[in-house]
Amino acid sequence: MGAILLGLFVFSRISGLLMALPLFSTQGVPKYVLVLSAVGLTLVLAPLVPLVEQPSSFGMLIVAIASEVMLGLLMGTVVNVLFGAIALGTEIMAQQAGLGMAAVFNPMIKVTSGALGTLATFLAGMVFLSGGVHLHCLKLVAESFSVLPAGVLYNPLNAGPVVLHAVSESIALGAQLAGPVLGLVWCTNLFVGILVRLAPRMNIYFSVGTVLTSVAALSLFALSLPVLLQTHADKVREAAGWLTGLLQLLAGSSG
Secondary structure (H helix, E strand, O other), X not given: OHHHHHHHHHHHHHHHHHHHOOOOOOXXXXXXXXXXXXXXXXXXXXXXXXXXXXXXXXXXXXXHHHHHHHHHHHXXXXXXXXXXXXXXXXXXXXXXXXXXXXEEEEOOOOEEEEHHHXXXXXXXXXXXXXXXXXXXXXXXXXXXXXXXXOOOOOOHHHHHHHHHHHHHHHHHHHHHHHHHHHHHHHHHHHHHHHHHHHOOOOOHHHHHHHHHHHHHHHHHHHHHHHHHHHHHHHHHHHHHHHHHHHHHHHHHOOO
């Protein structure tokens, strides 16, 4: 009975992580992929995890399972929040470049975003996988059982500082990624404004300015895309390292 409960706890924590981790939580990924992945990882990790004290009642068992799922969700959310920074940055670029009306559904973040955001998010997902960040997250969830044993209750509110830090870093990273294009768009608008002042009778802003702004922004986006993806990947990898601090905060509140 103890081995079954242990496997259930391990499965719950891993399932929570996969449900929140980038790409794994993407709409369109078959549900059985997540289930089979969680089952396979459970079969590998469960024999290595020490047995814990069994819950005293059925109600405590439900609470313990919910705590395990919540822990996995918290770990995946910290990484996913930073992953969404590239969608935020490219959405800002698209709005400033006049591409805001070209919106499509972005299955990575499950919202409607511009074409630039969807393209950049898909490419960032490929970098996420090729860089092995998902493997690093799975390694951390395996190590988490030594910091916060399976079935041990904790206070999830203690994770607030790490989650808030991830949100603030995501916003800052999105602005940083959009910075070069915003600067170019500002210079382009300034140039068009000067032309409008020099030739007020020629409708330069609508005939030339809009097209010039879009072309300039798209050109800079294409040239800087490798740098944007690398910067984004480095920050997401750094966010995966924050999970250790998250586990330590939760371990301090366990009882």
